[in-house]
Amino acid sequence: MPAGRPVLANWQALLLVAPLVALLAGLVGYPLVRLAIDSLGSGVDLGAYATVLESSAGQRALVVTVLASLLVAGLSVAIGGLLAWYARSARSTWVRTALWVALLVPFFMGTVTKNYALVLLLADNGPLNSLLSALGLGPVRLLYSSTGVVIGMVYSMVPFAAFSLYGVFLTIDETLVEAARSMGASRVRAARTVTLPLVLPGVVASLALVFAISLGFYVTPVLLGGAQVPFMGGLIQDYIFTSFDYELASAASVILLVVGFAVLAVSLGLIGRERLLRAVA
């Protein structure tokens, strides 16, 4: 067969992707459009948005969610990046195996199990605080605080960051670094001028991925933070199950979506569309 010649006619290709498009339109497109319509209410106005954004609970939940998600994204990418780099570079099979096990265990643990394990670890009378107290550094208030929530979220998100960055690190041609070194660049300069530009799009993509997932966290803030560490997920749950106010729940969800899309847009602007797509491809 001549190279570049399409196997399928256009109409056949369209027919093949039609179910996927129909599923996406039905399961993703329709709910999102419906969400936006519901948020406008019967009066078709922005009253629900005003209610959410003017309420003390809504404002605090939005601020806490965005700030915690930013922190979680930064910490997860830093820790996940280090682990991914070592997983790529380590020569010892044992070390690589240990790193992968450390990454995969939290990834495969059930959400509730994982968070209850952390409840026991972070409790005032738990092992971590006992250790800190023995060292004269504690006890520290970890559970039912923003700190506990961030720890729990980072624990969940490190594998996501590591997996996405591992793929990026594998694409780095080490001979470029060796070439820079052979031409007199120091280790740090080679990392800064050669490695960093190569991994930066992947790092930004990873940050955006972790941030977007973190925005939607619900179980971890509830179990490790309690209601006094409000997340948008908990607020939406309140609107639905306590108040049965779909209008407010929809408005809060759209606000969260807009924040998520805004971050993606900023990521695109920072890195450029082509480099970002290459990093996530």
Add this chain to the structure above:
Amino acid sequence: MSRSSRGRLASAFAVLALCGGLLPACGDDGDEEQQSSNPTLTVAGWGGATGDATQQMLLDPFAADGGAPSRMVDAPGTQLARVEAQNKAGKIEWDAMDPAGDAAFTLYRRGLLAKLPADLKAELERELGAERVTPFGFSHGNAAEIIVCNMDKMDVCPKDIAEFYDVERFPQSRAFPAIGPIQAVTTAQVAAGVPREETATSDVDVDSAFEQLDRIKPKVRVFWDSGDQSEQVMRSGAVDMSLMWASRAYRLQKSMNLEVNWAGGVYDPSYFTVLEDAPHKQEAFDLLGWIASHPAAQANWARAAFSSVAHPDALASLPKSLTDQLADTPANFEQLAVPNFEWYSENTRELDARYQDFVRGG
């Protein structure tokens, strides 16, 4: 394979995939027919041990006694939202349920719970006493939120709700419910000086109640979202005292040095009710009548669910070790404030929003 045969294969696959994607949306049209020919009642409850107790001690004996068979569905704390959702979808699926008082009164005001037939209401009042019966059901599975102190961390426990709100005298850390705004506000009313005998009938002075709540907020380390979490915060040592459900407190007391005080706590009843558009309304009313008139079954339920029941004969047949821990036992009930659920059902959205701001806001 030639290009044309590959193309035919691809076309066939595409058509199959399209059909596979679309057909499920057209299916399941026999549900309505099955429902109309099947008399099984659907009863929504609290799940867990309480749900099991309801199935085994109430629903199964009712069926064995000639009533309609029933099945439980779990809807802990979400009865109001799920009934509203069913109503919005135009198809009520549940027949009966036992929502908490705040949800029950709100649903009745919104026309989603059935009014009891006069003869059934009279029968319920005869069996249980008029104070346990409302126009839409009878109280069942009644709880109370009471004061609990970890005596390994405190020398003296607040003896009543006014002292619980006294942060100068008791500066220790507290846990407080994030759920049930009217229950929380009722405790604040008592702390503000409203006699506990009057809370059930007097309108809530919202500003005065929130002044009290604002006083203790700096000392509230955890606003608990669930009964399980209310136990966890005490067990983990996160707080020194709590306002929590009595059944949870006594369970915790088996493994911790806790003091429990009922004075000024808040009564937190649930109600057995029938939905206005229930598919099997008459059978559901029969179920309510059967439960109310079978104190032995109620007593069995109370033992299994570790929760209170309305029938005086049922309470009288329970061991003292259990009744000491139940909200309907006169010695306990006399110390509790009863929320004004009628007022709440008229002011649900306002109070919910303000309490949400109090708990989650800055």
